[in-house]
Amino acid sequence: MARLSEKLPDPVPGDFFVDRTCIDCSTCPEMVPEVFEEGNGFSFVKAQPATEESAFRSAMALVACPTGSIGSQSKRHVKEAVHSFPEPIDGDVLFCGYTSEKSFGAWSTRSRRDPLCSESRGCTGSRADGLERSARGALE
Numbered sequence: 785m786a787r788l789s790e791k792l793p794d795p796v797p798g799d800f801f802v803d804r805t806c807i808d809c810s811t812c813p814e815m816v817p818e819v820f821e822e823g824n825g826f827s828f829v830k831a832q833p834a835t836e837e838s839a840f841r842s843a844m845a846l847v848a849c850p851t852g853s854i855g856s857q858s859k860r861h862v863k864e865a866v867h868s869f870p871e872p873i874d875g876d877v878l879f880c881g882y883t884s885e886k887s888f889g890a891w892s893t894r895s896r897r898d899p900l901c902s903e904s905r906g907c908t909g910s911r912a913d914g915l916e917r918s919a920r921g922a923l924e
């Protein structure tokens with residue numbers, strides 16, 4: 785779980801923040817480029833979400849972060865974000881919502897016809913296991 789006491793000096797104060805445990809895996813800037821940006825060895829919040837959709841996507845990035853480095857002071861949308869996965873990303877391919885710290889944020893994916901996440905893309909278990917782990921960290 786991201787800690788406010790370990791918060792990086794984001795240029796914009798507000799609900800979302802990134803802490804020092806970020807491994808710069810690029811997941812959050814890919815998911816919500818209007819909010820997160822890659823820095824020098826870490827990502828940071830460049831702008832707080834301006835819309836509800838952006839706030840929801842930021843909560844999804846919080847859930848997907850492999851190191852639990854994204855925090856939300858309000859925790860608004862986080863429970864719903866956990867249940868918003870799997871998310872269609874490319875045709876038949878779904879993003880399960882779990883990324884692996886061991887492979888610098890490799891995205892767990894599966895096809896619509898396969899109930900399990902792809903082990904080869906870095907997921908260490910089933911979609912349910914991954915989301916459960918993400919949810920535990922996000923809501924602690």
Ligand code: SF4
Pocket residue numbers: 802805806807808809810811812813820826827845848849850851852853854889
């Ligand atoms: S998803 Fe997490 S580890 Fe990856 S860049 Fe964003 S804050 Fe860092």
